[in-house]
Structure formats: C-alpha cells, structure tokens
Amino acid sequence: MNGALQRCAGSRRATLLGIALAALLCGWLLGLDPRRLFADGTLGLAGEFFSAAFRPALSYEDPVPGAQPFLLAALRSLLDTLRFAVLAMAVAVPCGALLSFFASSAWWPDLRRHRALGLALRALHSTSRAAMAFARSIHELLWGLLFITAIGLSSEAAVIAVAIPYSGILAKIYSEMLEEHARDAQEALRSIGAGGLAAFAFGLLPRALPDIVSYTFYRLECALRTAAVFGFIGIETIGYRIRLASDEFHYREIWTYLYLLFALVALIEWWGAAIRRRLKT
Amino acid sequence: MEHAATAPEPGPARVAELRRSRPRSPLLRFSALAGVALLVWAWAAGDIYESHLTAEQKGANLDRFLAKLTPAPVRESGDWSDFAPWAVRLLGEGRGAEAVLLTFALATAAAALSGVFALIFLPGAARNLANPDPLGIRGGRGGLAAAGWHAVSRCTRAFFVFTRSLPEYVLGFLLISVLGPDPWALVLALAVHNFGILGRLGAGVGENTPPGPARPVVAHGGGRLGAYLSALLPASFNRMVVYFFYRWETCVREATVLGMLGVVSLGYLITDAKSGRAFDQMVFFVLLGALIVLAGDLLSALVRRWLRYERT
Numbered sequence: 001m002n003g004a005l006q007r008c009a010g011s012r013r014a015t016l017l018g019i020a021l022a023a024l025l026c027g028w029l030l031g032l033d034p035r036r037l038f039a040d041g042t043l044g045l046a047g048e049f050f051s052a053a054f055r056p057a058l059s060y061e062d063p064v065p066g067a068q069p070f071l072l073a074a075l076r077s078l079l080d081t082l083r084f085a086v087l088a089m090a091v092a093v094p095c096g097a098l099l100s101f102f103a104s105s106a107w108w109p110d111l112r113r114h115r116a117l118g119l120a121l122r123a124l125h126s127t128s129r130a131a132m133a134f135a136r137s138i139h140e141l142l143w144g145l146l147f148i149t150a151i152g153l154s155s156e157a158a159v160i161a162v163a164i165p166y167s168g169i170l171a172k173i174y175s176e177m178l179e180e181h182a183r184d185a186q187e188a189l190r191s192i193g194a195g196g197l198a199a200f201a202f203g204l205l206p207r208a209l210p211d212i213v214s215y216t217f218y219r220l221e222c223a224l225r226t227a228a229v230f231g232f233i234g235i236e237t238i239g240y241r242i243r244l245a246s247d248e249f250h251y252r253e254i255w256t257y258l259y260l261l262f263a264l265v266a267l268i269e270w271w272g273a274a275i276r277r278r279l280k281t
Numbered sequence: 282m283e284h285a286a287t288a289p290e291p292g293p294a295r296v297a298e299l300r301r302s303r304p305r306s307p308l309l310r311f312s313a314l315a316g317v318a319l320l321v322w323a324w325a326a327g328d329i330y331e332s333h334l335t336a337e338q339k340g341a342n343l344d345r346f347l348a349k350l351t352p353a354p355v356r357e358s359g360d361w362s363d364f365a366p367w368a369v370r371l372l373g374e375g376r377g378a379e380a381v382l383l384t385f386a387l388a389t390a391a392a393a394l395s396g397v398f399a400l401i402f403l404p405g406a407a408r409n410l411a412n413p414d415p416l417g418i419r420g421g422r423g424g425l426a427a428a429g430w431h432a433v434s435r436c437t438r439a440f441f442v443f444t445r446s447l448p449e450y451v452l453g454f455l456l457i458s459v460l461g462p463d464p465w466a467l468v469l470a471l472a473v474h475n476f477g478i479l480g481r482l483g484a485g486v487g488e489n490t491p492p493g494p495a496r497p498v499v500a501h502g503g504g505r506l507g508a509y510l511s512a513l514l515p516a517s518f519n520r521m522v523v524y525f526f527y528r529w530e531t532c533v534r535e536a537t538v539l540g541m542l543g544v545v546s547l548g549y550l551i552t553d554a555k556s557g558r559a560f561d562q563m564v565f566f567v568l569l570g571a572l573i574v575l576a577g578d579l580l581s582a583l584v585r586r587w588l589r590y591e592r593t
Binding site: 151 | 308442551
C-alpha cells in the first residue's frame, strides 16, 4: 500500500516535471523572455489598452455625422455574428450527426447472419472515420482561406468553411459519447427482439442525449467565436468591427465589442446548462 | 402487495393517462421554439456579406486555383518523382520544419501557462471550497462572510467565462497591436482563452472529487487551501492532466493558424504562399498543418488513455 502510494506520488511528480521541462524548452525555442513583457514601451501601450477595459465606449470615440448610433451598430454586428454561427451549426449538426451515426457500430444488426452487409457497413465505418479526421484536422480558418483563394469571398463559402471542420469535430465527440454510455438498456431491448436500429434509437440515444445537447451548445459557442474571427477575413461580423476599431486605436470601442461577445457567450452557456439540467431529470 | 393489486388495467385508457402524466418542461418547449425561430431568422435575413462576384468570375477563380494546384516542378516535367525533392526543399529552405516545431512549441508553452493559472484560480470557483461551509463542514461564521464566499465563487466563474469568450485569434491580433510582433502575443492569446476553459473544467473536477480525505484537513484547521493542495488536488490529479492534454490538442490546432497574424507558426507560411499566388505551396502547408493536428490528437489520445487506465 505504502509502496503503491509512493509510486503514485512519484509518477505525479514525473508528469509535472515533464510538462514543466517541456514548457520551459518551448519557451526557450520561441525566444520568450519575461523581461520583454515588462519593458517600458510595452507597458505603456498595454496599460492604455487594459485600462480601457474599465470604461468601454458607449458612443463612437470619433463620431462621424450621419453614422448609425454606436450601440445600435455594435448590436447589429453582434446579431450578424450570431446569425453566421447559427447558419454554420445548422449545416454542421446534421452532417456531424449523420457522420457519427455511420462511424458508430452500436446500431448494426446481428452481422453473423449477413456477411455482405457486414462488409459494406465496415467499409462505411472506416470511410466516415477517415472523413471525420480529415475534416477536423484542417482549421476552419484555413478552410476559409482555401475557399477564398479558390472561388472568392462569399457568405455561403464562409459558412461551409466553418461547417466542414465542425461536422468532423461534432461527429467525433458524438460517436465518443455514444460509445461511453452503458449498453444495458440497449441489450435488454435487443434481447426481447428489437432490431439494431430500434434498440439504438430507444436504448442508447436517450441516454447520450443530455451530453450530446450540451456539447452542441458548447460548439455553438465556439461557432460564435469563429464567426467573430471570420470578421478578420472579410465577413462583416463583430470581428470586422474590432479590426476597424483597432486600426484607429479606439480601444474603448474594442472593449464594448468584447463585452457584447461575452454577454452572448454567457447567455448561451446559461441556456445550455438549463436545458441539460431539465434533460437529466 | 397492495401496490400490485391497484396496478391499473393495461389498455388505451392507461396509455392516454401515461401520456398525460409524462414529464413536460416549459423550458424545453420554449427552447425548441426559440431554436426553430433562430434558424428561420438566420436563413431568411439575407446575406451577411454581399458578394459582388458573378458565377463566371467564381469559375475563373476556381480554374486558376486548380491549374496552380499541382506542385510546380511536377507541373513542368509531368513526373511525380519530382515531388519529393520539392517537398523536402519546402520543409528545409522553405522553413516548413521550423514552423512545425514552433507551432508545437507555441501550443505547449501556452497550455502550460494556462494550466498554472487555472490551478491557482480554480479553488476560487469550486463551489465546495469557495463556500462559507467548506466541504460541508460548518464554518461557523454567518451573514457577511457567507455572502463574501458566494461572491468569490460567482466572480471567479464569471471571470473564467469572460476569458473563455475571447477568441484566440482576435486576442492574438489585439495583443500584437499592443506588444508588437512578438511570440509572447500569440502565447498569451492562446493561454488566456484556455485559462478560462481549464479553470472551469478543473473547478468541475474539484467539485466532483469525493471529499472524504479532504474533510479531515478542514476539520483539523487546515483551511480551504490546505484541503485543496493536500487532498483534492492529488485525488483529482489524473483527471486534471487528462483535461490539460485535451486542451493542448486544441492549442496545437489553433496554433497552426495563429501564425497568419504575422509571427512564427505554420499560418505565416500559408498566408505568405497565398499572397505569392503559390497555391501549390499553400496547399502543401495546409496539409502539413493537418498532419500536425492529427499527430497532436494521436499523442494526446495516447497520453490520456495511459492516464485513465494505468494509473487510476
């Protein structure tokens, strides 16, 4: 017992030490010097930027006559951000669900009786796993860049660029969640004669649903952030306004945009948590 | 036995009764309606960005892109054996290998930094610790102190959500405009966002760890910090490290694009190739990025499995 405890503590120490050494090595490779963070020049500008956090702008810092009121314009770009995220998720969730369904073996009928069907299902299984891995291994921004260079900028292309990796990620997590849950209800249904599909739909899916829903909400939140980032490659979301404000050193306006994004993320997080609680009981 | 005697007769009436008494939640109904409304609005409200490109222009763009997609030496000689030397040159002189290394370094440094700060802040967010009665042991102080502890937990949680809501790329852009083109900007951008996520996940782990060994520490006057450091943290160590590697994996993915902001990492080479209209190189580096992400996923999955099965 004592020896086991010691080994446990020893490998904990080894893990921590390993991570710390790796981090220091990486810092050295990147040439990170903590002193540079506290150099006089950076401190001034950083101080100016972060002190603006305490007084976010409520109107334009350099008002242009005839422009839309600042808060209204900010709110509109926030809504556009939400819209872009919802569109991307509207494509990604069905695609991800379909992919994860094909990548899971939980709904397969008894394959001992259907040889040919088994081969086909296995082929489908590996193809969808490979598609999942490929789709998510390329970052959404790179998909966006590829689409922009290949055809040009449009909102459809941007939505699809986000939806491709997102369906891969959703499919991966959905299928992991389907694997993780206990199979007893599913097996009970099968033992009284339910087919593979029915046992999957009524025995396994309801159990995994709360997890699936809350992960989908988390992903919607990620989609919001991605939508903001796509403002930097030209789609007019809140990120676009952040970039414009930054070009003119309007730090207080930037903080307003960041706080709005935070409010939306917090709202979605709260909504998702509430739904999860209801589904679990 | 009485229960069995009063069991209702099966039949349509019973089915209707069961149907009436099924659990119903106004929240779920409202959410479903709101979700549908959100979808309809998102589809119906028109383009977010109005593209001025006609179909022909898009077609021409696509042709130009596809024509330049095969690696330049292969395009000239028509022989795919020229591919390997070209790829090696891109990795060496083209700085591909260096960018791969720096991408991993960026992710690791940022993940470690966010992990350290998350460990420091998470006891403030764990509701079982930041509580007037830590781990269910009566603290014996009322009123103001109790309200204070609830405020600490609320504020730390809000702070986590706030840092989490900041997208890495936007943060990187802002920090570069403040700090200049310095790798610190990208490391901090990744670290701030992941700090929020790791903090929240870690607080959840802390709350779900069985409080058995930690309670005597509090009962003997060890305090909240003592209970956290000596009992809760060691007991939940593996799960914390699992989360760390899970975030490291997403850091690697994000680090591939942060270079688009102009410093180190693969993203820089990709935008550079794009602006030079060298689409073959651009796609090469994008695929190299995909390889990095897959390698990161694989490594992290191996470590997580090892932590789950070997040492629990």
